[in-house]
Amino acid sequence: MVNGLERPSSGKVIVNGRDVGAAEGAELRAIRREVGMIFQHFNLLASRTVRDNIALPLEIAGAPQSGIRARVDDLVELVGLGAQANRYPAELSGGQKQRVGIARALATNPRVLLSDEATSALDPDTTRQVLELLQSINKELGLTILLITHEMAVVRDICSHVAVIEAGRIVEAGETYGVFSHPKHPTTRSFLTGVTGVAVPSFVANQMQPAPQGAASQAVVQITFIGDHATDPMLSRLAVECGIETNILAGAIEEIGTNPFGSLIVSLPAARTTEAQGFLNDHGMMTEVLGYVG
Numbered sequence: 001m002v003n004g005l006e007r008p009s010s011g012k013v014i015v016n017g018r019d020v021g022a023a024e025g026a027e028l029r030a031i032r033r034e035v036g037m038i039f040q041h042f043n044l045l046a047s048r049t050v051r052d053n054i055a056l057p058l059e060i061a062g063a064p065q066s067g068i069r070a071r072v073d074d075l076v077e078l079v080g081l082g083a084q085a086n087r088y089p090a091e092l093s094g095g096q097k098q099r100v101g102i103a104r105a106l107a108t109n110p111r112v113l114l115s116d117e118a119t120s121a122l123d124p125d126t127t128r129q130v131l132e133l134l135q136s137i138n139k140e141l142g143l144t145i146l147l148i149t150h151e152m153a154v155v156r157d158i159c160s161h162v163a164v165i166e167a168g169r170i171v172e173a174g175e176t177y178g179v180f181s182h183p184k185h186p187t188t189r190s191f192l193t194g195v196t197g198v199a200v201p202s203f204v205a206n207q208m209q210p211a212p213q214g215a216a217s218q219a220v221v222q223i224t225f226i227g228d229h230a231t232d233p234m235l236s237r238l239a240v241e242c243g244i245e246t247n248i249l250a251g252a253i254e255e256i257g258t259n260p261f262g263s264l265i266v267s268l269p270a271a272r273t274t275e276a277q278g279f280l281n282d283h284g285m286m287t288e289v290l291g292y293v294g
Helices: 025-033 050-060 065-078 094-106 124-141 152-158 176-181 186-192 234-242 270-282
Strands: 035-038 112-116 144-148 161-166 169-175 218-226 247-256 259-269 286-293
Touching (some): 025 035, 050 065, 161 176, 218 247
Parallel strands (some): 035 112
Antiparallel strands (some): 247 259
16 A cells, blocks of 8 residues: 555555555555565566666656666665675575665665565575665665564564554554553563563463462562663662562563663562552553462
């Protein structure tokens, strides 16, 4: 819908101030030249070299040959394919093919770059390299990149903002750090399982009850450390200042963009849960009681 290949059944899609769904003919073609697209499965022409594949959109747009050669030279260097410029797709690795796809998408100097599952067919190391390339393009060219993916680790690593879509509707949106550190919608939470935070160990989860079971009950609490407080020694302070001891069940420190994000699952005396939560919340933590164990 962003480049007019699909039309919205209702509402509007506005790109650079223009309604894509209402555009026709020359206006739509002009919009499409401003929206580059990177495909999941490369879509390179097997009979064309790297240079010729990159040149294709410029040829279709009717650019002069001298301008095409100069632009292709710049793009080949930008994506790091100088040594492969005259090779054919069959001679390239998956990561190199995707770099060709990125260069081709940039050929017409777009203002928006659509990345449609661009890393889902790549191995982890190649995925990292392609993401680093997209990050550098975003910074160097000041280009907006709209990245469509089911890989939440990809969103975590390079996106500044995120929208979660379910059944054609945006169910949660905002800055990536805020959405990842405090997801509100169940779909977002399910997407983020294993990407941020940690899961309750199964031997604990199997025992959890919704309410305390006696004086010896322990509350299972998830503590989220965000921003400047992500590396603070809050559990030791909780023990020293409040006399509340905790047992760490699971934990991890992640990085979302350039911001640290920590998550701990602990158990502590159920009778002192409110006091512990108050102390931690006062010091910039976010807490949630997940259940109780004996």
